[in-house]
Amino acid sequence: MEISIVHLQILAAILFALGMAAAVGRRNIFFVLMGVELMLNAVNLSFLSWSRTFVGRGAMEGQVAPLFTIAIAATEACIGLAMVLMIFRNRESLDSDDFSRMKE
Amino acid sequence: MIAQVYFALFALVAVLCGSALVFARHPLNGAMALIGTMVSLAGIYALIQSPFLATLQILVYAGAIMMLVVFVIMVLNCAKDSSTPRLDLIGAAAILPAAAFGLLVAGVVGRAPILASPETPRGTVEAIAATLFPSQGNSAYPILFLAVGLLLLTAIVGAVLLAKRRLESLKTPEGEH
Numbered sequence: 001m002e003i004s005i006v007h008l009q010i011l012a013a014i015l016f017a018l019g020m021a022a023a024v025g026r027r028n029i030f031f032v033l034m035g036v037e038l039m040l041n042a043v044n045l046s047f048l049s050w051s052r053t054f055v056g057r058g059a060m061e062g063q064v065a066p067l068f069t070i071a072i073a074a075t076e077a078c079i080g081l082a083m084v085l086m087i088f089r090n091r092e093s094l095d096s097d098d099f100s101r102m103k104e
Numbered sequence: 105m106i107a108q109v110y111f112a113l114f115a116l117v118a119v120l121c122g123s124a125l126v127f128a129r130h131p132l133n134g135a136m137a138l139i140g141t142m143v144s145l146a147g148i149y150a151l152i153q154s155p156f157l158a159t160l161q162i163l164v165y166a167g168a169i170m171m172l173v174v175f176v177i178m179v180l181n182c183a184k185d186s187s188t189p190r191l192d193l194i195g196a197a198a199i200l201p202a203a204a205f206g207l208l209v210a211g212v213v214g215r216a217p218i219l220a221s222p223e224t225p226r227g228t229v230e231a232i233a234a235t236l237f238p239s240q241g242n243s244a245y246p247i248l249f250l251a252v253g254l255l256l257l258t259a260i261v262g263a264v265l266l267a268k269r270r271l272e273s274l275k276t277p278e279g280e281h
Contacts, residue, residue, distance in 0.1 A: 020201075082262070
């Protein structure tokens with residue numbers, strides 16, 4: 001018995017919305033970063049489940065795209081955490097409302 | 105039937121852990137919840153015939169990326185962060201558009217007549233490798249693969265430069281004059 005694509009897409013939409021809520025709504029910078037990771041995960045799930053609807057080459061395109069997304073996510077986590085370390089040294093804070101020097 | 109039971113379990117764990125990420129108090133709790141989401145997503149990938157991506161999800165996401173996040177959270181120790189409110193009024197208001205987005209997409213996709221194709225190939229290592237590096241014909245994927253390698257190298261150098269304490273010590277003698 002095959003898992004329905006519609007259910008997979010609904011799960012991906014729910015996870016994307018949760019990630020968006022964490023990335024936009026939370027003030028702690030770690031939750032912002034982790035929310036972005038959750039959004040990337042939801043998009044990966046969407047790619048994989050759409051690839052189940054294709055036959056032949058299209059199916060494999062949907063399997064390869066998450067590979068690149070995972071590489072981009074690793075890069076983003078690496079650079080983002082280095083920036084958090086640097087900002088924390090300058091500001092002694094993890095509240096993203098404190099990182100507003102460009103506004104002043 | 106058994107696959108659908110597993111899917112329901114994994115989906116429940118993923119959604120519960122995802123909402124725990126939104127409402128967690130300490131970043132370490134949020135990171136643990138995110139690891140739960142990623143592991144259950146790996147289970148779902150394995151259920152929808154993508155064993156290679158499921159392995160990669162656990163290796164790279166739950167293993168490498170979340171290890172890095174937990175490590176940095178522990179280094180910064182977050183002692184000062186207990187004063188940061190979990191969700192202030194603006195943050196709670198930002199949940200509303202996110203929920204509206206999720207409901208809209210889920211509502212639209214839920215009505216669409218999408219059917220899985222029964223003869224879709226499994227996403228095994230061999231099949232993905234044959235797509236990434238085809239033995240004949242032109243493909244952009246090998247160039248993209250090299251570009252990703254270059255991007256990762258750049259990210260490593262950039263992260264070292266950013267997280268380094270004193271940039272002055274980087275200057276080499278021949279770089280100074």
